[in-house]
Structure formats: C-alpha cells, structure tokens
Amino acid sequence: MIPMVNLKAQYAEIKDEVEQGLAETIANCSFILGPNVHAFEQECADYLGVKHAIGVASGTDALHLALIAEGIGPGDEVITTAFTFIATAEAIRYVGAKPVFVDIDPKTFNISPEAIEQAITPNTKAVMPVHLFGQPADMARITAICAQHNLKLIEDCCQSFGASIGGRQTGAIGDAGGYSFFPSKNLGAYGDGGLVVTNSDAAAETIKMLRNHGSKVRYYHDIIGYNSRLDEMQAVILRAKLKRIDRYNGARRRAAHRYSELMADLPLTTPFEDGIGEHVYHQYTLLCDRRDEVMKALQENRIASAIYYPVPLHRQNVFKDECAGVSLPNTERVAATCLSLPICSELDDQTIEKIAGVIRGVLKG
Incomplete structure (x- = not known):
C-alpha cells in the first residue's frame, strides 16, 4: 500500500535521536512545560522570525487562543474561507464570534482578497486567511485591506510550516499565527500539538496564561484559561524534525x-x-x-x-x-x-x- 504520508520511513532516519531524547525526558521526569518545550519555542521563534512562539496542545487551540489574545469575541465577525478544515471556523465560534465565509481564488484555492473586501461590515473585527495545502495566501493585499479597515489579521498556518513570502515566514506577517503539528503535517509530532506566534508582548503574555489555566505564577490565576500545553515528549520529536x-x-x-x-x-x-x-x-x-x-x-x-x-x-x-x-x-x-x-x-x-x-x-x- 502506498500511503498518503510515509511516517515510518521518516521515523527510521530520526529514530536514534528521538529515542535518546525521549529516554532522557523520562529519566529527568520533567514532563510539563519542560526544557524541550522551551527550547523548541525558541528554535521556532528563531526559524520563523518572530518575537514569541508559544507551544499549545493543538492547531485548533493555537487559533482559538490567538483569537482571544487579539480581543475577538461575541458579536464580532471574522472573515475566512469555507474551503478549509473545520478547525478554522470552530476556533472563531469558540470565542463567540461569527465566521463569515467568502470565496476562494479558483487556481490557488486560497481566500480571495476581493471577496474579503466585499464582505466587510461594521461588525468585522478580523480576517483569518488559511495558507491552504502549504501555498501562502496573498498576504500583501490582505495586509493592506486589514490596515485600511483596522482589522486584526490572524494567519491559519496549520498547513504551511516553512512556507515563506518574500523571505518572511507565514505566521510572521499578521498579528498572530497558529500552527498544527498533527502527525501528517510537514512538521508533525507523534500526537497532537500546536504553536501560536506573535510579535506582541501583551498577546504573548495572554496566550501563555491562557494555555496554563490563566496562571503566570503556580496556583495564582488571573483569568479563566485552558489546559493547552505542548507535551514535552512531542517537543523532543518536533525539535528533531525542525532541524530537517x-x-x-x-x-x-x-x-x-x-x-x-x-x-x-x-x-x-x-x-x-x-x-x-x-x-x-x-x-x-x-x-x-x-x-x-x-x-x-x-x-x-x-x-x-x-x-x-x-x-x-x-x-x-x-x-x-x-x-x-x-x-x-x-x-x-x-x-x-x-x-x-x-x-x-x-x-x-x-x-x-x-x-x-x-x-x-x-x-x-
């Protein structure tokens, strides 16, 4: 059988490195927000060219927490594409906002900038383009539209890790970006995982609290948060793959x-x-x-x-x-x-x- 993705062949190349890292993690008993998560976050920030990279439990969570951190909530409209996995729209719904679906470019399958402009209303607060199948959306035009209408720009990069536009990585262009490390992704874990990136200190601080039960200091909670932390063992695997x-x-x-x-x-x-x-x-x-x-x-x-x-x-x-x-x-x-x-x-x-x-x-x- 020829599979869609040959994860067994990929594992054979990195097997020794991964198994050594996993064994060290188990021996050290540092499983939650440990040294590999922190190292991976810094390595991703360096690779993607952003100030902050924050590991979370999934790509869906990455989009969800990014929306919260950017102030999107009930009554707001977020323009996005209908030709994507449902997680894009689910994240918008989670914060109480309304996904406004617009059409795509028939060649690239990415969201149409013209369709975005036509869908803007007084309730529009953000645009969430998806870099579908790994092809970057037309970010120059989308960024200009968002700037003109004072809209937040949150990139769904769940299928585009490593894709770039003019030397800038997808996710590093808008106000925030969300990535998925589902096993079949170009950069895939051996389970679920995700990442939020931003250049905003305030948004990064909020996301770090949101992923960890609304806490900056253990057992002190400033906001209602979630349990959405990238697993230390997945970080071991992702660090090995990020190099490649x-x-x-x-x-x-x-x-x-x-x-x-x-x-x-x-x-x-x-x-x-x-x-x-x-x-x-x-x-x-x-x-x-x-x-x-x-x-x-x-x-x-x-x-x-x-x-x-x-x-x-x-x-x-x-x-x-x-x-x-x-x-x-x-x-x-x-x-x-x-x-x-x-x-x-x-x-x-x-x-x-x-x-x-x-x-x-x-x-x-």
Whole structure:
C-alpha cells in the first residue's frame, strides 16, 4: 500500500535521536512545560522570525487562543474561507464570534482578497486567511485591506510550516499565527500539538496564561484559561524534525513538481503556484472531472488518495442554516473535483511514476 504520508520511513532516519531524547525526558521526569518545550519555542521563534512562539496542545487551540489574545469575541465577525478544515471556523465560534465565509481564488484555492473586501461590515473585527495545502495566501493585499479597515489579521498556518513570502515566514506577517503539528503535517509530532506566534508582548503574555489555566505564577490565576500545553515528549520529536524541515519541504516540492511534469498532458488541473510565496505542498491537490474513476483505480492499485475537502464549511450541517443564502461558486466547484495524492518528503520518483501511470491509464485509456 502506498500511503498518503510515509511516517515510518521518516521515523527510521530520526529514530536514534528521538529515542535518546525521549529516554532522557523520562529519566529527568520533567514532563510539563519542560526544557524541550522551551527550547523548541525558541528554535521556532528563531526559524520563523518572530518575537514569541508559544507551544499549545493543538492547531485548533493555537487559533482559538490567538483569537482571544487579539480581543475577538461575541458579536464580532471574522472573515475566512469555507474551503478549509473545520478547525478554522470552530476556533472563531469558540470565542463567540461569527465566521463569515467568502470565496476562494479558483487556481490557488486560497481566500480571495476581493471577496474579503466585499464582505466587510461594521461588525468585522478580523480576517483569518488559511495558507491552504502549504501555498501562502496573498498576504500583501490582505495586509493592506486589514490596515485600511483596522482589522486584526490572524494567519491559519496549520498547513504551511516553512512556507515563506518574500523571505518572511507565514505566521510572521499578521498579528498572530497558529500552527498544527498533527502527525501528517510537514512538521508533525507523534500526537497532537500546536504553536501560536506573535510579535506582541501583551498577546504573548495572554496566550501563555491562557494555555496554563490563566496562571503566570503556580496556583495564582488571573483569568479563566485552558489546559493547552505542548507535551514535552512531542517537543523532543518536533525539535528533531525542525532541524530537517527545509529539507523535508524541499523534497515535497520536488515530488510535487515531478507529479505535475508527468501529468501535464492529462485532462486534469495540476496545482498552481502563483509565485507570491514558496509553496511547501502539505497536500498535492489536483482538479479532475473524473475524480471517482481515478480514485477507484488508485484504490485497486493499493494507492491512497483523499478529498480535501468534499463539503465546504458553508454547506456543513453545523453552518448550513445560517449560510442558506451563501453562494461560493469557486469553492463549490473546487470541492466537487479536487483530489489529493500521496505526498511526503520520502516519496521517490519510482512511486510517483507508478501513481501518475495509474491516473494516465484512466484518463488516456
């Protein structure tokens, strides 16, 4: 079976380093907000070019706590995309705000700056773009819109660790950024984990309290907080992978470009790179009108594939009543034809050629 992500092969390379680090952590009995968490936070801050990086329990929590720290709450509207994982909208709901879904660029699948401008109302307080599948959103235009309308800008970087725009990392451009370390991510843990980044001292202080039961000093609580701390053992694993993230992302880009070369003449649309930033291919997602046939052939050849995302958020049961009159044609068209193929830093040319060959057999057969 060819999986979507080959975590076993990746583990084989870092096994000794990870197991030594885990053994030392167990021997030292420092499990919560220990030395590896603090070291990882500093290493991330240095890599991402931000003042503060704060480890939390998940990418969802990262977005949630960032919204709270930036003052978003009940009655506020946050403009975002409907073509993303539900965590983006869940985090907005958690703080009592309303997610306002707008359409995407049909080529990049990222939120449309024009659609953002058209959706701004007196209740709009923030914009949350998603750097979907690892391709940076058009942050120059989005930043300008937010500045013009005095809106907070919170980046959903859960799929874009290591992606950059003009030498600046995603997450380092807005008021805050949230990352996920779900195992399949470009920088993935062996469980859940997340990170919030910001250049604001005040926001960082609030997030540190929020993740730790509203406390700066043990057993003294200034605000109602949460239990959302990055695990020390996950930090060991993430530190080992962070050293290699540029190589991992480079290998993903090479694999993606090879796919696109092999399928350039087929009746499908390969991923588009707009050149605004460097795509790190958390997913390799193409568009194909004969998606079901292709998926069936891949399955018959023991090759994994996935649809990210089959039902956009404005059509999900949890939002469909309030979004009854919302029409997002680009989002709906992409959701109906998108298909993601296996992609990871360990994917070799022979495997890529096999996958592309199966697809060619369907579309050219």
